[in-house]
Amino acid sequence: MANNGGWCGRGFKPRTFPKHSPLICYNKPASAQVDQKVYDDKRFAALSGELVETLVVPKRTARTWTMLAGDLCRVTVCEGSQVGDVNLWNLENTKEHFYSGKTRQLHSTHLKVYDRLWSNLPYLRPMATFVHDSLASYGIDEDGGSLHDVIGTRCDDYTYKLITGKDRIGSCHSSLTKAVVEERGMSEQDVHDVWNIFMCTGFTRDTQQYFCKPSPARKGDYIEFIADMNLLVALSACPQGDVSITVGEEVPADVCHPLKVEVFRQKL
Template sequence: MAKVPAAYRATQGSLLDVDRDFYARLTALEARKLVDQRVVPIREGLAWEVPAGHVLRLSTLDGPQVGDLNLWHRHNPRERFWASRTRQLQRAHVSTFDRLWSTLPYLRPMATIIDDTLAGYGVNGSGMDPDGGRVHDLLGTRCDPYVNKLLTGEDFDHHCHSNLVRAVAPFGLTEFDVHDVLNVFQCTGLNDDDQYFMKACPAREGDYIELFAEVDLLCALSCCPGGDLSVDLWGPDARDPLETCHPIGVEVFRLAPALLTGWKSPGYAPYRGGHGMRPPAIDWTAEKQRRFNRR
């Protein structure tokens, strides 16, 4: 079968045209300093800040575990990660040198993936297993208590959506700010009926993914209550996957200034067309008379 080209393709010099040499240099361990370290407990969420120009590492500390990641601009939470546009501009499953894009009207890279120990997952390092599964998923979204209630009739307060709601509350955000996620370490795909499937997480103890913060970030991560997803969460074979749950490590690194020479935080998308709308013409003579009469 002929390979169909991607709909969204980079032109030279666009923000999709990533300087791989620059980002590869940022992985040098001797040129970074650990400035923040946390652990997201099982079935809980956590939020933290990552300044622009820093590196965020998420790691599976004790074994395979799926995490649901949200990103906001730290000083303007209306600008947040846009999973669907990232899926179009990059891939449905992201890895090294892919970028995580923000919502309209901002539309800029919020972070760039610079390292991923699961990049060689799958058959012959292709990134895809025999069932079509790939890792670091943008196809699906977070589990939530509303869907769970529909499927099981039960209330459960530790779904990823709820974990993220609790995590961001100290930063003044609410449930309305929680959005579609990057499912880190999660293996998913589409079956022959074009239905979404999830497989057991292939990560092992010590695997990690690293993101370079292109802007000041507020990050939130839920340690999924489904653990490594090796157990059915719904359906006739569903059971509690508690024994498959593991914590996720969070590390933030400051880079040596020399590594960032020439880099600057990307600006907003430069469109200023006004969507075809123009302000009404003003009769300034009449307007000045109106203002005079108000005196």
């Protein structure tokens, strides 16, 4: 009986594949490789200058602020372990915003000091440069986990409903949306994929699924980045808190904390 071209399993032989060494897909352009001394000097100049803004992002909310090119932003874990989701826009043209996917391609899944945060197409410019991390020594752990990823998109209530079947308003997406709508007159469509600061994530070796671990950040830990253009910045103090609980499960209030933001500017 003919099988009409379909596979019936007869004569099946396991397929073999040639072995190749990993090849880095994207060679870093010169603009992705900063002069470390130049940025160390910029950091010193900003921190030796003026503290021009301080704000606290309360737990389970988001806030916005602005930066001028050359300003340094420090985000501090000010009470207890907490992760945050960062959005960036060009202050003069919010159509230009942070592009996590291209940042991931040009640098890595988890940003390290002297990596840059890139804008979307057709602009593709460095928006900010990561200059200090009190958790830099964490590195890559035994499960492949690391910090400050540009993998996860941001928690949102649409995916929560997909997982649980329940309606909810209480996510980084909804917090960021509320902040940009109320504080900047923008819209939900302006919120985009984020930089997940203080978050410990990776991919499982067996199923290659995105995983998270409780953040190792503790009170006093902080990161710093320098603006490479005039920026509008938004930060959500994630409702998942320290990310010790799987998305979709109830998150106790006591694992959520605020984040402190300080902006420093060089004296002219």
